[in-house]
Amino acid sequence: MTGKFIVFEGVEGGGKTTQLELLRDWLLGKGQTSSILSKSPDIEVIVTREPGGTKLGAALRDLLLDTDVYGEKIQERAELLLYAADRTQHIEGWVKPHLERGAIVLCDRFTDSTIAYQGYGLGLDLELIQTLNQIATGGWKSDLTLWLDVDVEIGLTRAKNRGKIDRIEKADIEFHRRVQQGYQELAKNNPLIIRIDANLTRDKIQKQIQDVIKRKLIEWM
16 A cells, blocks of 8 residues: 555644543554554554644744744734744655655544634635645645544544644634535535534544544545
C-alpha cells in the first residue's frame, strides 16, 4: 500500500486530537491482540498537526494561537499567510517524505480548516484562499478527511472545560457558527469528506471512525 494522508477536521471541541490518537493506537494494535494492519506490519502510522507539525511550524503556531502576540492584533491576511507558510513547510519537509516511505499520516487539520476559519469565519476571499492553498501544497490533497461534526455550543463548552483556551477559541459564537457553515458547505461538494457525528461519547465517535477506516483499508490494500 502506498502512503495515505488522513485528515481530521471540525470546529473547536470536536475531539480531533483525542480521536486521532485513538485511531493511531487501534491501527497499531496497542492494547489489542493484533494490529488492524497485521497484513502489512511494516507500515508506519504517524500523527501530526497544522499548524505546528515542524519546528518552524511550532513557532508559527505560538504566534497564531497566542492570545497576546507581543501586544499586537494579527491582521487577517497576515494570519492567512502564516498558515500558508506553515503548510508549505509541513507538506514539503515532513508529510511528503513520510508518505513516500509508505506511512499512514494522521493529521489534525489541513486546507479545509483555512477555508472554514479564514474564509467563512473571517470572511476573507474564498478564491484567494483556494489559490494560497494550491501554492502551499503544490496541489496536494488528503486521501480521506474525517469531519468531526459537533454542535458549536457543545464543542465550545468542551474546549473551555479543558482549561486554558487559545485566541481562536475565544472568538464570539457567531464566528464559530460561520466556521461550522463552512464545513457543511465543504462536505456537500467533496466526496472525500466523511461526516462523523462528534456529539456522541468518545467511544461511539471512535467506532464510527474505525468503521470508515476499515472500508478504506480494504479499498486501498
